[in-house]
Amino acid sequence: MRALVVYESLWGNTEKVARAIADALSSRGAVDIFDTDAAPSTTDGYDLLVVGAPTHAFSMSRPSTRADAVASHSAPHEPVKGVREWVGGLHRPTADTPTLVFDTQVDEPRLPGSAAKAARHQLHDLGFDTTVMQQTFRVHGYAGPLLYGEVERAIAWISKNVAADGAHPRAA
Numbered sequence: 001m002r003a004l005v006v007y008e009s010l011w012g013n014t015e016k017v018a019r020a021i022a023d024a025l026s027s028r029g030a031v032d033i034f035d036t037d038a039a040p041s042t043t044d045g046y047d048l049l050v051v052g053a054p055t056h057a058f059s060m061s062r063p064s065t066r067a068d069a070v071a072s073h074s075a076p077h078e079p080v081k082g083v084r085e086w087v088g089g090l091h092r093p094t095a096d097t098p099t100l101v102f103d104t105q106v107d108e109p110r111l112p113g114s115a116a117k118a119a120r121h122q123l124h125d126l127g128f129d130t131t132v133m134q135q136t137f138r139v140h141g142y143a144g145p146l147l148y149g150e151v152e153r154a155i156a157w158i159s160k161n162v163a164a165d166g167a168h169p170r171a172a
Contacts, residue, residue, distance in 0.1 A: 001029030006039040007052040008061065008082045010075035013144040014104045017137050017154045018052045021102075024155045025050070025162065036086040037079050043090065048162065049099040049128065051119055053083035055136075058113025060084040073142045083119050092127045099128040100135075100161060102154070107138040107147055132161045 003025045007018035015035070022033040025048070034040070043049050056065035061082040069075040101123065103116035116134035124130040135157050137150045 001025075001047045002045065003029065003031045003048040003050065004040070004043055004046040005031060005033040005050045005052075006036060006083070006086060007033075008036045008054065008079050008086075009052075010054060010061075010066065010069050010077050010079070011139075011143045012077075013137075013139045013146050014052050014054050016146060016151060017102060017104060018050070020151045020154050021050055021052075021158045024158050028162065035079065036081045036083055039086055041089055043097055043128075044094050046097060049097050049123075050102070050158070051083060051087070051099065051123065052102045052104070053115040053119055055103050055105040055111075055113060055115040058111065059118045060115045069142070075142070083115065084122075087119060087122050087126070090126060096127070096129045098132075098162075099123050099130050100132050100158070101130065102135045102137060102157070104137050104139050104146070106141055108141075 005018050005022045007014050009015035022031045025031045053060055066078050070078045101116045101120040103114055116136060120130045120134045137154055138147045
């Protein structure tokens with residue numbers, strides 16, 4: 001199994017979840033992990049795709065919401081390209097690539113919307129196998145940190161939904 005993990009992160013919380021997932025998958029095969037600015041423009045050759053993004057303004061980030069996160073909330077990193085743009089640049093996969101999607105969201109206040117749900121729909125429309133429901137991991141405020149136990153919950157989520165051989169997500 002060869003997995004690709006792609007994430008967008010401004011404060012590092014989504015990156016922490018993505019790295020925990022990549023580490024958990026590494027026992028099943030080769031794992032490549034990239035932020036959206038460095039991610040490959042194709043998923044060909046991968047047996048599994050995992051995508052993670054922070055929720056901004058009820059959905060996936062945009063250049064304006066990323067710039068606002070830096071200007072108004074002191075985010076330490078502003079990706080040039082977010083998950084929205086990275087997925088928008090992908091072509092239809094050559095195989096029915098199993099794909100799992102997650103996001104990070106502030107815990108308080110609980111707001112509607114989900115970057116993971118929006119990304120999952122966008123990936124489904126491209127032909128990716130998104131049968132596994134998206135997952136949300138919670139952070140304290142804008143900057144985080146992740147709520148206690150969220151990294152462990154991410155590892156449990158990936159372990160529950162990816163078979164031991166890593167090739168096919170289990171039915172959720």
